[in-house]
Amino acid sequence: MSAIAAEKKLARRTVERGSNGERTKDLLFRSALLLCLLVAVAFLGALAVTTLSDGVGRLSGEFLTGEPSRLRTDSFGIRPALIGTLYLMVLVAAFIVPVGVASAIYLEEYADGTKWWNRAIETNIQNLASVPSVVYGILGLAFIVRGPVDIFGLGVGQPTLLAGALTLGLLVLPVVIIVSREAIRAVPPSIREGSLALGATQWQTIWKQTLPGALPGIATGVILALSRAIGETAPLILVGAVANLRFNPEIDGPFSALPALILSAVGEPKPEFQSIAAAAIIVLLVILLLMNSVAILLRNRYETKW
Secondary structure (H helix, E strand, O other), X not given: OHHHHHHHHHHHXXXXXXXXXXXXXXXXXXXXXXXXXXXXHHHHHHHXXXXXXXXXXHOOHHHHHOOOOOOXXXXXXXXXXXXXXXXXXXXXXXXXXXXXXXXXXXXXXXXXXXXXXXXXXXXXXXXXXXXOHHHHHHHHHHHHHOOOOOHHHOOOOOOOHHHHHHHHHHHHHHHHHHHHHXXXXXXXXXXXXXXXXXXXXXXXXXXHHHHHHHHHHHHHHHHHXXXXXXXXOHHHHHOOOOOOOOOOOOOOOOOXXXXXXXXXXXXXXXXXXXXXXXXXXXXXXXXXXXXXXXXXXXXXXXXXXX
């Protein structure tokens, strides 16, 4: 009996020693994660404080409604770039919502996963979601702006607002498709089965049951995709965004956007342009925060608990 008791005691000590070692590793890992988080938040806070201190003094009604000027920095305005940014978001949403949701419905509800072409489409969509934005800018420049075919009347060699919107739409379209598929997949199969059992067709089931249940997730994904598109600079520069446009942009004409204006202002040698860039960054951050707030409200208000 004493030998058995000694073996049990030794085994208990071994388990306790192993548990202590695992707890120590877990504590060290969590501490490292917390340290990385604190460093990231510290850098972000420093950038935010610097931007606010440099740009708050520039914010005014004249700054939001005026026109840009390289000579008169005291009356510098961002109206064309601000209007161009809002136009871009509206056009991008008009492109990615029907195309992205329709693609997600096909892949999730109709496509046969055993077919090689459907698997190839899914793989390519997942890969395209991680392609750098500058690549989309090059493709937009080559096939939309300077393409051999006059796509939607854009005009060969014409950098227009619609060309920029299509380029940004292609950039965030894979994200919208992936998020929409996840939202559709989250609807319980019993909802579909009950609808079909009552005599509804597959399309009626999708339109009346599946899509309403997935709508909060789809809307959140679309707004977050637009939040990414609103801050992209490289695609807009490549497709011909004008930094200091002095008139309101039109769909089939030259355009400007806040990211292009900020990049141009940061590169100016005059110190006054640094405060202009900081103020434009604040305006862009406010728009971004408003969009994210709308996404959170939609998710919390209309999210369905299955």
